[in-house]
Amino acid sequence: MTKVSIIGAGTAGCIFAHALLKSDKGFEVTIYSDRTPEDWLDNVPPTGTAALYPETIDIERGLGMDHWSQDMHEMHGVLLDFKPTIDGDQKIVVAGRFGERAGGAIDMRMRVHRWLHDFEDMGGKLIIEAVSAARADEIAAQSDLTVLAAGKGELSRLIARDEKRSVYNRPQRKLAMYIVEGMDEGRWDDRADFNPVKFNFYGDTGEYFWVPFTHKSGKYTWCALFEPKPGGKMDIFDDCKTAQDAVDAGNSFIKEHAPWEWDVVKTGKPVEGDPFCWLKGQFPPTVRHAYGMLPCGKPIMPLGDTAITFDPIGGQGGNCAQRNAKFVSDMVIGRGDAPFDAYWMQQVMDAFWGWHGQAAYSFNNILLEPLTEAGQIMLGAAANNRSFADKHFIGNFTKPKDFFPYMTDVEAALSVAGPYLPQQAAE
Numbered sequence: 295m296t297k298v299s300i301i302g303a304g305t306a307g308c309i310f311a312h313a314l315l316k317s318d319k320g321f322e323v324t325i326y327s328d329r330t331p332e333d334w335l336d337n338v339p340p341t342g343t344a345a346l347y348p349e350t351i352d353i354e355r356g357l358g359m360d361h362w363s364q365d366m367h368e369m370h371g372v373l374l375d376f377k378p379t380i381d382g383d384q385k386i387v388v389a390g391r392f393g394e395r396a397g398g399a400i401d402m403r404m405r406v407h408r409w410l411h412d413f414e415d416m417g418g419k420l421i422i423e424a425v426s427a428a429r430a431d432e433i434a435a436q437s438d439l440t441v442l443a444a445g446k447g448e449l450s451r452l453i454a455r456d457e458k459r460s461v462y463n464r465p466q467r468k469l470a471m472y473i474v475e476g477m478d479e480g481r482w483d484d485r486a487d488f489n490p491v492k493f494n495f496y497g498d499t500g501e502y503f504w505v506p507f508t509h510k511s512g513k514y515t516w517c518a519l520f521e522p523k524p525g526g527k528m529d530i531f532d533d534c535k536t537a538q539d540a541v542d543a544g545n546s547f548i549k550e551h552a553p554w555e556w557d558v559v560k561t562g563k564p565v566e567g568d569p570f571c572w573l574k575g576q577f578p579p580t581v582r583h584a585y586g587m588l589p590c591g592k593p594i595m596p597l598g599d600t601a602i603t604f605d606p607i608g609g610q611g612g613n614c615a616q617r618n619a620k621f622v623s624d625m626v627i628g629r630g631d632a633p634f635d636a637y638w639m640q641q642v643m644d645a646f647w648g649w650h651g652q653a654a655y656s657f658n659n660i661l662l663e664p665l666t667e668a669g670q671i672m673l674g675a676a677a678n679n680r681s682f683a684d685k686h687f688i689g690n691f692t693k694p695k696d697f698f699p700y701m702t703d704v705e706a707a708l709s710v711a712g713p714y715l716p717q718q719a720a721e
């Protein structure tokens with residue numbers, strides 16, 4: 295029996311594990327997790343908002359892992375207020391749908407909690423252990439394939455950063471996230487005919503979003519995510535020690551700098567009974583090599599955030615992590631009796647990078663930078679025409695390959711956006 299070890303039990307590790315166990319190839323699968331299922335449910339914040347597009351939830355559906363989307367707090371698209379400068383008067387508004395179907399951010403704490411129990415019920419072995427580098431080596435020595443799905447934490451350093459594919463070597467934003475209830479009139483009905491992810495971009499300051507969030511309690515809540523540029527007017531979360539501190543800081547910013555939505559959000563309170571409904575931090579977006587070579591002479595393969603870590607700005611990280619888990623599991627299942635060696639890992643990583651990773655990463659990074667000239671053309675057309683926004687702008691968040699070359703090449707942008715631009719801008 296092929297012995298597969300997975301270090302880290304986030305969404306990527308769980309999807310990978312379930313996919314292997316549900317194949318008819320007879321894998322022996324072990325997950326090493328530094329958290330018990332009950333820790334996941336009760337004692338930690340979610341590792342991210344993880345708003346998922348419908349195509350990503352389809353992966354869970356296909357594996358029989360989706361037990362929540364039929365009742366989720368649905369997200370259908372984006373309502374964006376874009377201000378080039380925080381103190382300027384100019385504001386560009388874009389509304390558009392991701393597509394016909396709904397996505398959603400479903401609390402990963404309850405998903406992982408159930409998935410780990412289901413994994414054991416299916417015959418998987420769950421070992422609760424904070425794996426060290428030395429233990430990873432021992433685990434790999436006894437396994438046919440070892441996968442590192444430990445997120446962006448310390449152990450990910452077992453696999454070197456890919457200097458060519460990683461663009462940044464330091465965090466591009468600080469991050470503060472909190473989940474609130476009590477915003478039930480917080481649907482943005484008068485501004486969008488769908489339930490949006492509410493984006494606010496300030497070119498010189500940072501960004502913040504509201505994401506419809508299905509809390510582990512089942513409540514329909516909203517998850518706020520602030521992405522301050524260091525030293526700017528949004529950089530106010532450093533001293534926060536509780537969810538209420540973070541909400542207070544966020545509210546002070548919104549009241550002054552996003553008055554258009556103050557009435558919608560002002561009644562929001564941290565979710566009752568969940569002291570972990572917030573987090574803050576920062577990390578550099580990073581792409582890792584296809585494998586790390588361990589002292590035992592065996593390679594270890596990155597999965598999910600360990601393979602590609604995204605700044606949350608473009609809602610790509612969790613979506614990519616889950617696609618990556620499914621993609622790699624398909625490759626493992628199709629491998630037959632051939633070895634899971636470094637050469638194979640390189641081929642798989644390159645194939646995933648070409649299929650999805652590179653486009654998702656490049657698009658996400660575009661959002662971290664001053665908007666390209668081509669991007670301004672695309673944004674202008676999306677602001678001016680709803681069907682363009684649906685088809686060529688917001689609709690592409692779920693399939694970032696379709697953003698290219700239009701977000702980087704002015705001629706290409708004009709070729710699709712030209713007819714939709716306001717007359718003056720098109721000339």
Ligand SMILES: Cc1cc2nc3c(=O)[nH]c(=O)nc-3n(C[C@H](O)[C@H](O)[C@H](O)COP(=O)(O)OP(=O)(O)OC[C@H]3O[C@@H](n4cnc5c(N)ncnc54)[C@H](O)[C@@H]3O)c2cc1C
Nearest residue numbers: 302304305306328342343344345425445598599611612613
């Ligand atoms: C604030 C924020 C908001 C986000 N919003 C979105 C969004 O809207 N949409 C989106 O698509 N993505 C979003 N993301 C990204 C998304 O959350 C991640 O891409 C996703 O959670 C990655 O899943 P993962 O399984 O790879 O890693 P993780 O979820 O980080 O799971 C890794 C697991 O490994 C465990 N682990 C770590 N070290 C060890 C060890 N030594 N031994 C054993 N176990 C270990 C950890 O405890 C953890 O349980 C966001 C991220 C952040 C930070």
